[in-house]
Amino acid sequence: MTHLKRPLRQVGRTDRDLVRRSAALPRTRADDVLTALSRSANKSRLWWGVAAVLAVRKGTPRRAALRGVAAIAGASAVANLAGKPLFPRRRPAAEEVPEHRRLVRRPTSSSFPSGHSASAAAFTTAVAMEFPAAGLAIAPLAAAVAYSRVHTGVHWPSDVGAGALIGIGIAGATRHWWPLQTGQPAETAHRAEAPLMHDGEDMLALVNPKSGVDGQDPTEDVRYAWPKATIVYPDPSTDIRTQLADEIRVRQGSVRALGVAGGDGTVAAVASVAAEHELPLALIPAGTLNHFARDVGVRSVEDADEATEDGKAVGIDLGEVEVSGGAGDARRWFVNTASLGGYPEMVRIRERLQQRHPKWPSAALAMARSLRHARPLPVRLNGSETSVWLIFVGNGTYSPKGFAPSSRPALDTGMLDVRYLRADLPYSRARFILAVVTNSLHASHVYRQYDLPELDVELLDGNRRVATDGEVGPLGNRFVFRSRPSALAIYRR
Template structure:
């Protein structure tokens, strides 16, 4: 049988004919939907939808929503950041890629009543809708971090999308395509930034002996009023919930470790546990004293990020109080580093991370800038300046000679294994998470950036990640400072890192109780709840 020579042309013609029919069908539906929308009676919603449509120009509405969400810690803030990342991706995909490749004429102005028309009609391609893409991207991204927040924002996103049809500047299919595009971009952010459940708790198997203490009896608690929001001092709440605790405030300019050790020595017969309300740096200092003294630690999340408390599943004061009252505690690993300098050897514990290279310099620069500017802008400025002027470190890493830009050491194995370690699935691995960026490979920083953008760090030749129980680092070019748990430490030329299994006992409830306002001990039926129970939630 002879195959016709023009068979390929026939196939192409068939495909084109099929697509033309489908597009004609879509166009018919678009026109019918536009007619139905235009026939809706005039209501007070008409000017509201016009203003809403204009407010979403250039994503101004979503930037405003993100600013409001970012004022609250936890999944709400993460939703704001993920939403903005998805928003940027959706805007690029819709406006810089989709519209130039798929030009389409917008509906005629006469398609809707004059009262609904926008004073300034857009002139770009109608397909796909950038407003719908941005709305779907932000709402979907927010839902990845907080499903409840996504449900709350969905009506606003739907209203923005429909407003483009209501005002006659988009066909309904433009809206559908834009919404699908935005949702896909938001879902794609999981490839680089896996969502973290807010109630995720790191696993730890070994239980620890800890006394059951009520109303803070026999607890020496350190409260750092400068951790977290400066307008929310946790001292009052702690005194009300733990009236029998001894409260210690860090002295300005003094070493907290030495101050707490001296106070503990004076009260050795009275103290059966240490407590701390503050950020990770304050918690690490108190944890080191607790580990040395063999005392359990009652950790109260009151800092800005609270990485340590989040990994333990402690979200509110009530979680800690429930564990202390019942005497539930677990043993967790601690990281230890011995620092050799020209003046001898010192030792530091760390509960989260330690690092060498650019990070200590960034922390020190941030503290300088922060004297005159807010904390978060100061951190961004410090990071940009540090990366621009970073100098490589020549080191001997467990006997191997390398040059690195940055060395990261985590207490326990972190996830994900990419560039941003955000959580620990377990706190009893007996391992250190060691990561470094090599400076002895050509174009290492550029290659690192490309690997980050493509999420291929696991196969990168300039970035390494290892899980080790010990790490010996010797600097070959003088002394450098180490940073532990976000605090800049002493100078040194040799650093010996070790994992210390079950070195610290920490109070942790068997199940988080912060979703309810009722503590373990409830007042009799009919009696008013104590005031301190209600106020314990205000500063989180």
């Protein structure tokens, strides 16, 4: 114990010496700035504001904002709910700093560690992992917030240092559950022949004017990339697949490529037509998340324009599901994922809520409702009977293998990524949540993951709808999922 007290006394002496040196600094306008900055970071309001600014832009800035907010939540919990109760410490006396620097309302909780410093370091580190330039820009602000806690006399320097270490550690820990994206397009060894599309001549391009978070019409992007293309818009009275097939038939062989500007659901519909008619596909990412475009490696209008002008294309695998036992047999292609169970129900609830509420709150509320009221689904999977809560089928093998698959290293595996949550074991949902929190799904008995070329799902209790690429599909009681190698030629630089 004596060996421990000596270092602590040394820290205390160093803290007091640094506080006196800070208090001895002459009065300047920076005093008011630091006091205001310290107050603005109460309850992380400052970082929520920065996150809101970053989230306005899709892609990397939005991912940085989301990771930053997640890191703040973890750092605040560790610092305030664990650190302060376990390591109580008196704050510096108010007389330690000049009166003009003191906060009107001094905090009364334990001084150790600094929650403000933990949140500042967590947010900045997490943002920097996704968006280094933004992290570099925010870093001086975070350092100023951390120092302001000493400058205003509410924390010792060691409190600030400990808080910063907690924040950095928590930000790094987010990668345990949410791996960083590599930014590299998925690999494929499939070759594909595609004609040069000078200015989009002989191209039929479907544009979804309601794509994306803000419903921004991507028509001008299409006209910029492919000024000679024939542009069509979704007809609300018919299915996109039927509409495009009719357009191709009317043009009697004059269409040499299909183009699409929209989200994953729209892209999937056009991709299915391109595959069936053996036409190459050119795409402009214009949706909310653009998972497929990101994996393919088309991230902008410029990427799409260059690829079509050069005639550069690759072959990729597609997923296919044959549905039977409903109103009639049907077939759907999918570029990303398909699912049975809770997800289609969530989509239906979300679409109903979106008539009155924004998309993201509607999606969150729909997920909560669907999970609460979910019922076990008795099924026969490739001949074996079991009961599940939901089934996920990915086109290709996704990473990570645990919860929330987010990317695909390759689009030429000839495999489906099959995952399901068992409902035939006690407390399976609670055990699943615990495994997700502890990142131990690989050892969980209630969660299964396989890479398979084909999956035969037979429902043993009524009919259900399949969801493909976020869109609710046909009703049936038997679903045969297959991987179709090199089914689609797609333009890519």
